[in-house]
Amino acid sequence: MDSDDEFMSGLSSQDEDDFGGAQESDDGSLGDEFDDEEEPDVGFSQDKDLKPARKSYEVDYKVFSPADIQLHQDKQIDEVSAILGQPSEASAILLRHLRWNKERLIEAYMEKPDAVLETAGLGPDAAQTPTTKVIKGFTCDICCEDTPGLETYALKCGHRYCTDCYRQYLAQKIKDEGEAARIQCPTRGCHRIVDAKSLDLLVAAELRSRYQVLLTRTYVDDKENLKWCPAPNCEYAIECGVKKKDLSRIVPTVACSCKHRFCFGCTLSDHQPAPCSLVKQWIKKCEDDSETANWISANTKECPKCSSTIEKNGGCNHMTCRKCKHEFCWMCMGLWSEHGTSWYNCNRFEEKSGSDGRDAQAKSRQSLERYLHYYNRYANHEQSAKLDKDLYLKTERKMMNLQTASGMSWIEVQFLDTASQALQQCRQTLKWTYAFAYYLQRNNLTEIFEDNQKDLEMAVEGLSEMFEKPTTELAALKVDMMDKTSYCNKRRVILLEDTAQNLKAGE
Amino acid sequence: MFANKRLGKELAKIQQSLPPGIDFVSAPDFKQWEMDIRVLDANPLYADQTYRLRFRFSPNYPIEAPEVTFIHLSQPLRTIPIHPHIYSNGIICLDLLGTQGWSPVQNVESVCMSLQSMLTGNTKNERPPGDEEFVRRNTQRPRDIRFVYEDSSV
Numbered sequence: 094m095d096s097d098d099e100f101m102s103g104l105s106s107q108d109e110d111d112f113g114g115a116q117e118s119d120d121g122s123l124g125d126e127f128d129d130e131e132e133p134d135v136g137f138s139q140d141k142d143l144k145p146a147r148k149s150y151e152v153d154y155k156v157f158s159p160a161d162i163q164l165h166q167d168k169q170i171d172e173v174s175a176i177l178g179q180p181s182e183a184s185a186i187l188l189r190h191l192r193w194n195k196e197r198l199i200e201a202y203m204e205k206p207d208a209v210l211e212t213a214g215l216g217p218d219a220a221q222t223p224t225t226k227v228i229k230g231f232t233c234d235i236c237c238e239d240t241p242g243l244e245t246y247a248l249k250c251g252h253r254y255c256t257d258c259y260r261q262y263l264a265q266k267i268k269d270e271g272e273a274a275r276i277q278c279p280t281r282g283c284h285r286i287v288d289a290k291s292l293d294l295l296v297a298a299e300l301r302s303r304y305q306v307l308l309t310r311t312y313v314d315d316k317e318n319l320k321w322c323p324a325p326n327c328e329y330a331i332e333c334g335v336k337k338k339d340l341s342r343i344v345p346t347v348a349c350s351c352k353h354r355f356c357f358g359c360t361l362s363d364h365q366p367a368p369c370s371l372v373k374q375w376i377k378k379c380e381d382d383s384e385t386a387n388w389i390s391a392n393t394k395e396c397p398k399c400s401s402t403i404e405k406n407g408g409c410n411h412m413t414c415r416k417c418k419h420e421f422c423w424m425c426m427g428l429w430s431e432h433g434t435s436w437y438n439c440n441r442f443e444e445k446s447g448s449d450g451r452d453a454q455a456k457s458r459q460s461l462e463r464y465l466h467y468y469n470r471y472a473n474h475e476q477s478a479k480l481d482k483d484l485y486l487k488t489e490r491k492m493m494n495l496q497t498a499s500g501m502s503w504i505e506v507q508f509l510d511t512a513s514q515a516l517q518q519c520r521q522t523l524k525w526t527y528a529f530a531y532y533l534q535r536n537n538l539t540e541i542f543e544d545n546q547k548d549l550e551m552a553v554e555g556l557s558e559m560f561e562k563p564t565t566e567l568a569a570l571k572v573d574m575m576d577k578t579s580y581c582n583k584r585r586v587i588l589l590e591d592t593a594q595n596l597k598a599g600e
Numbered sequence: 601m602f603a604n605k606r607l608g609k610e611l612a613k614i615q616q617s618l619p620p621g622i623d624f625v626s627a628p629d630f631k632q633w634e635m636d637i638r639v640l641d642a643n644p645l646y647a648d649q650t651y652r653l654r655f656r657f658s659p660n661y662p663i664e665a666p667e668v669t670f671i672h673l674s675q676p677l678r679t680i681p682i683h684p685h686i687y688s689n690g691i692i693c694l695d696l697l698g699t700q701g702w703s704p705v706q707n708v709e710s711v712c713m714s715l716q717s718m719l720t721g722n723t724k725n726e727r728p729p730g731d732e733e734f735v736r737r738n739t740q741r742p743r744d745i746r747f748v749y750e751d752s753s754v
């Protein structure tokens with residue numbers, strides 16, 4: 094077996110620190126003023142009995158709006174300003190210069206205040222307002238302009254250019270390169286930072302707001318416990334205390350106010366229960382093997398009985414051939430009737446042992462088969478999640494029809510939305526359980542894991558099938574569907590809980 | 601255009617004098633120029649060879665770095681010099697040509713000199729790691745590639 098197949102054996106059980114515990118307040122900035130804020134909804138609102146304590150797969154985190162971020166910055170700036178006796182403008186420059194490491198700044202400043210001020214571009218005469226100058230006989234090294242009366246500008250380093258060139262240079266940095274807090278002098282090798290006052294003097298008004306946004310970004314970019322939500326156009330940031338070294342034993346899924354759920358460790362979409370390193374390995378493996386595996390994830394298959402082409406159009410794995418009415422499982426192509434009562438190992442890959450494992454060819458075939466087994470199921474849930482989503486969009490219209498037909502209110506048809514969300518989330522989890530299982534070493538815990546996986550899989554297929562029923566039947570199914578939804582969520586919690594506990598224990 | 605005045609001045613200077621081993625080839629407009637460079641010492645990797653450089657300027661030059669590549673010609677013969685930072689399609693991985701390393705005070709002449717000394721100092725008869733793969737896949741223009749300059753010594 095390859096070394097990358099032995100993920101679980103590589104887990105060490107070193108220090109038993111509490112990951113989810115109180116955040117180490119290595120910066121005092123994160124005040125209490127946000128504690129009253131509504132906690133992000135990571136629980137399952139319809140499952141009140143499961144709600145109270147934090148689960149072992151959950152982590153503490155907070156969602157910050159752009160206004161929150163600004164507030165936190167301002168607070169830090171005020172604190173530093175009070176300690177160092179510097180105006181807040183200068184304190185902001187100092188903090189950005191030292192990448193928002195307040196302790197380091199104060200320490201360095203106490204030791205050598207002049208040197209710190211100087212390198213941050215706040216030398217002794219920083220109080221002076223910078224001005225442009227006309228210098229006799231000046232030629233600009235950037236544009237080669239030497240017209241008399243040319244306005245010029247230089248930072249403390251004395252490297253002087255015409256103001257037009259300076260403006261162009263700053264505009265390029267801000268607009269195209271997204272830099273703001275650490276733009277250097279245009280001279281090659283000169284590391285003098287263009288300070289805020291010079292920027293105010295030279296940057297055109299229409300770029301100021303962009304510049305302010307970029308300055309705000311540095312606050313989040315520079316802090317290890319803050320990350321931007323990766324959803325397109327989302328302006329929120331998440332604060333979470335989970336450190337890089339913790340990532341082998343915890344999967345820190347966070348949910349932004351924009352509803353996007355992602356992993357704080359690697360910023361990919363939620364991949365619980367699989368740890369980041371395993372996800373990275375798996376994605377790479379899938380890319381490398383994509384040509385071999387592609388046919389599996391194709392959206393059409395032949396009916397195992399009559400060989401007519403069948404296209405999967407819903408998220409459910411229970412297929413009925415239009416032509417011969419044969420009922421089978423999309424995943425394993427086996428008889429569906431055998432699934433209903435006993436889910437016959439559809440989630441489990443039977444490791445073949447014995448004589449045929451000896452010769453290399455059989456071995457490599459078996460290793461491919463094993464991979465395809467898990468990949469097939471992984472890809473299937475990915476595909477189904479997409480189809481469930483499409484289905485929901487279609488259902489939304491039907492929901493409205495149902496409202497008019499049955500007299501149900503919009504609130505009363507919300508159970509479909511809840512079910513759809515549960516399906517999405519459970520499929521996301523199931524998808525990653527297969528990547529996880531691929532790297533799982535066989536031991537007594539594997540069976541528990543596979544049983545949990547199987548239970549969730551069955552619950553999801555049941556709900557998914559119900560979800561695809563014609564609109565006219567949906568009203569009558571409401572109670573049943575709500576029960577199934579809550580059961581799915583329960584199974585998901587159990588699976589994540591068990592896996593997270595084992596991961597944390599390093600087993 | 602912002603670039604024109606500066607390029608006009610550069611051209612006037614280049615046509616007057618250039619350091620040894622650097623020759624002006626053509627400048628039909630202010631968008632694209634060609635230059636030849638030679639290594640002056642007896643470095644066996646580049647002995648008796650002349651290499652052709654193509655400069656492409658944006659209207660925002662010299663605030664924006666020019667795109668500089670080695671080009672292949674059969675008449676006169678110009679090959680792509682072998683170097684651990686030069687891909688076999690002529691794309692150069694050099695920090696001073698990237699947004700971080702570029703300074704608007706540099707010019708065509710100083711870039712030629714930097715590349716000349718980059719060749720002079722090299723003793724490795726090799727292409728960058730992953731050259732084949734890079735050349736096969738790459739359809740990007742050099743300015744759209746984000747290089748990681750892990751080795752500034754070469």
Ligand SMILES: [Zn+2]
Nearest residue numbers: 233236255258
């Ligand atoms: Zn100028």
Ligand SMILES: [Zn+2]
Nearest residue numbers: 250252278283
């Ligand atoms: Zn300077």
Ligand SMILES: [Zn+2]
Nearest residue numbers: 322327349351
């Ligand atoms: Zn978001």
Ligand SMILES: [Zn+2]
Nearest residue numbers: 356358359369
């Ligand atoms: Zn992750």
Ligand SMILES: [Zn+2]
Nearest residue numbers: 396399414417
């Ligand atoms: Zn059939």
Ligand SMILES: [Zn+2]
Nearest residue numbers: 422424425439
């Ligand atoms: Zn099956």
